[in-house]
Amino acid sequence: MPPIKQIKLIDHDQLLTGRILPQAVPIEEAVLGACMVDSSAFNIICDLLNVEDFYLKSHQLIFEAMQQLHKSGSPIDLLTVNEQLNRNKKLEEVGGVMVLIDLGNKVSGAAHIEEHTKIIKLKAIGRNIIKVCADTLRKAFDDEIYPPEIVTEAISELDKTNKLVVAPATMSDLLKEVIDLEFSSGLKSGYKKLDSITQGLVGHLIIAAGPSEGKSLFAVNIAKHVASNGIPVLFFSLEMKRWQIMHRLLSDEFDVSTRDLRSGNYDKARIMQSRIPEYNLTIYDKVFDIDNICSISKGMLKGKKEGLVIIDYLQIAQLNGQKASNRNREAIVSEISRRLKVLEMELGLPVIALSQVSRDKARKTYTLSDLRESGAIEQNADGVIFIYRPVYHGQTMYEIEGVDKPMDEKDAIIIIAKWRDGEVGLFPMTFNGRCSRFEDKQDFSQYEQVNDFDPQIKGMRGQVDEIPF
Numbered sequence: 001m002p003p004i005k006q007i008k009l010i011d012h013d014q015l016l017t018g019r020i021l022p023q024a025v026p027i028e029e030a031v032l033g034a035c036m037v038d039s040s041a042f043n044i045i046c047d048l049l050n051v052e053d054f055y056l057k058s059h060q061l062i063f064e065a066m067q068q069l070h071k072s073g074s075p076i077d078l079l080t081v082n083e084q085l086n087r088n089k090k091l092e093e094v095g096g097v098m099v100l101i102d103l104g105n106k107v108s109g110a111a112h113i114e115e116h117t118k119i120i121k122l123k124a125i126g127r128n129i130i131k132v133c134a135d136t137l138r139k140a141f142d143d144e145i146y147p148p149e150i151v152t153e154a155i156s157e158l159d160k161t162n163k164l165v166v167a168p169a170t171m172s173d174l175l176k177e178v179i180d181l182e183f184s185s186g187l188k189s190g191y192k193k194l195d196s197i198t199q200g201l202v203g204h205l206i207i208a209a210g211p212s213e214g215k216s217l218f219a220v221n222i223a224k225h226v227a228s229n230g231i232p233v234l235f236f237s238l239e240m241k242r243w244q245i246m247h248r249l250l251s252d253e254f255d256v257s258t259r260d261l262r263s264g265n266y267d268k269a270r271i272m273q274s275r276i277p278e279y280n281l282t283i284y285d286k287v288f289d290i291d292n293i294c295s296i297s298k299g300m301l302k303g304k305k306e307g308l309v310i311i312d313y314l315q316i317a318q319l320n321g322q323k324a325s326n327r328n329r330e331a332i333v334s335e336i337s338r339r340l341k342v343l344e345m346e347l348g349l350p351v352i353a354l355s356q357v358s359r360d361k362a363r364k365t366y367t368l369s370d371l372r373e374s375g376a377i378e379q380n381a382d383g384v385i386f387i388y389r390p391v392y393h394g395q396t397m398y399e400i401e402g403v404d405k406p407m408d409e410k411d412a413i414i415i416i417a418k419w420r421d422g423e424v425g426l427f428p429m430t431f432n433g434r435c436s437r438f439e440d441k442q443d444f445s446q447y448e449q450v451n452d453f454d455p456q457i458k459g460m461r462g463q464v465d466e467i468p469f
Helices: 012-016 025-037 041-045 057-072 078-087 097-105 113-140 147-161 171-182 192-198 215-228 242-254 258-263 268-272 290-301 329-347 376-380
Strands: 204-209 233-237 281-284 308-312 351-356 383-388 397-400 403-406 411-419 425-432 437-440
Touching: 025 041, 025 057, 025 097, 025 113, 041 057, 041 113, 057 078, 057 097, 078 097, 113 147, 147 290, 192 411, 192 425, 204 215, 204 329, 204 376, 215 233, 215 242, 215 281, 215 308, 215 351, 215 437, 233 242, 233 290, 242 258, 242 281, 290 308, 290 329, 308 329, 329 351, 329 376, 397 425
Parallel strands: 204 351, 204 383, 233 281, 233 308, 308 351
Antiparallel strands: 383 411, 397 403, 411 425, 425 437
């Protein structure tokens, strides 16, 4: 057998050897020349190009001199650019005044300058992609750098590279944008009462509750409704396995208890013929690191007009492969919360994170101060929704619309404690534990406006069985 040929890994920088980077030098010359022969040309391109977008160093220095003249309100022509380069002590570096004269002689005006500017920008994007990929390759060989960080940073840099710089929007453009937004709403949760108050899910949202009060189930219900309408949903489950989530989806869909599903006591043929396989829902139950969550979300949803990300739940997510310990829990949870807000801003789609509320069955309501671990959760969130189940806290009566209402194990109070662009308040819902869903309550047409969430519950303590999920 012939000896195995040894393949030598070359330095990543050598990957570029012998190949010319994307560039359009003649186009750069035409644009710079047009700016010197037409006094209005630079006004067209000043917000579209940066110094780094030019391939040749000499062209970068000339454009930089033009920027300085424009900023000071001075006219831009052959003489003023020459003088500015002199002041910068860069005239000789660009090749002297004859280079400037030659640039001016190459064009007669600013015709097609916008199209030429676009070409320069696209070439610069190509060079930046090569640079990011080369840097990523170098870091991938470094064992001291955490790999998910490399992925996240590369995606972030490529995303920045892909954004063409555009001129600032005029007041007319902004006014039209506001008018268009007025007639649009956020993503529908599937719950009429919640949607009527919030006008849909928008921004970075927190759904919070105590242990076993149903926050995971509420999130699964929302995911099912959104995904059933063909909108992509990513569900990152850090607590339940995929089969457990599927049991809840099936229980809701067919009014079958999860106990019957686990025992096999159901019509398998009917379930297999259901719409569930058509749901645009992707469930991840082995992703714990916030870098992975952000990378997957950007890869799956970047550029989508509609979509939803759900993380269940915030306090057990990891940062750089590390769980939050008692010593650094607040700092890690704060950073994870911040990263989720950045993710929502980059995607332009709602991102829901579930949050644990401190265990205290004697609590008579939930307020923003009850969010565990970090005040940054409240600060970064656009909306905070609490699920409060009175009987679970030993309360058999609850005041709604000024009237004490009897409560049982099926009653849940939804508290909107923060909504950046809307109202806060509370309203009742029905918890249907057997069929794994929350339901709109039919006998309440209004909800109570609440400015502060002081204790509002009257009644006596009692016992209630634990919720199985």
